[in-house]
Amino acid sequence: MGVRIAFIAALLLTGCENVGIAPNPAGAEAAARGRVAAERLGCGACHVIPGIWPAGTSGPSLENFRHRAAIAGRYANRPDRLADFLLDPSETAMPRQPMSARDAADIAAFLHSAPQSANAR
Template identity: 45%
Template sequence: MKGRAVLLALLTAACSDKSGGPREIAGADPARGLEVARKVGCAACHETPGIAWPRGAAGPSLEGFGGRSLIAGRFPNQPDNLVRWVRDAPSMAPETGMPATRITEAEARDVAAWLYTLQ
């Protein structure tokens, strides 16, 4: 309990202290990211805020993802990791159920910026 409270306090401090902080992705556009997510069909496997249908359940809900500290429970939720994850998760975790998505690096940066808006 106590450890959890401390962790929460640390996370909260980290979040409130980010003018251009660690989760900013230079030049990326969250609105474009949402369009890429629609086009690629992320929602076929993820419940996805901003996409009403489908609401797939093969992967975790993306609601609140911007507030998570880990990607898939094992990688620090930092821009470089997230950009790589949404493009090619199996290159990071060969056993994962999340497929490579064949989007471009620029699209992946937009998608990551959009994911960080999900609070």
């Protein structure tokens, strides 16, 4: 239990660290590739992702995902953990979407990139 509380505290801290940091150019390129990969892989079939069609609702909305503390309520929401989750979401309700490690890293960069919608706060 103590470990769980420490983990949640760590999640909250890492969540705050990312606020207001502008993406670097390399990150922007990865994010652009990730947007294309997310579209190609059909993530929009189950998720609302601004700029990606369609906007399915059987999975949680991924709008402003970079502001979330946790991935699927389990993992710290850092780009590297997000890429790992995308490659193997088997501990969660998300069915595995076959993709390369490169796609996973690019999509993680995309979901952690600057405002994906006009409604971003």
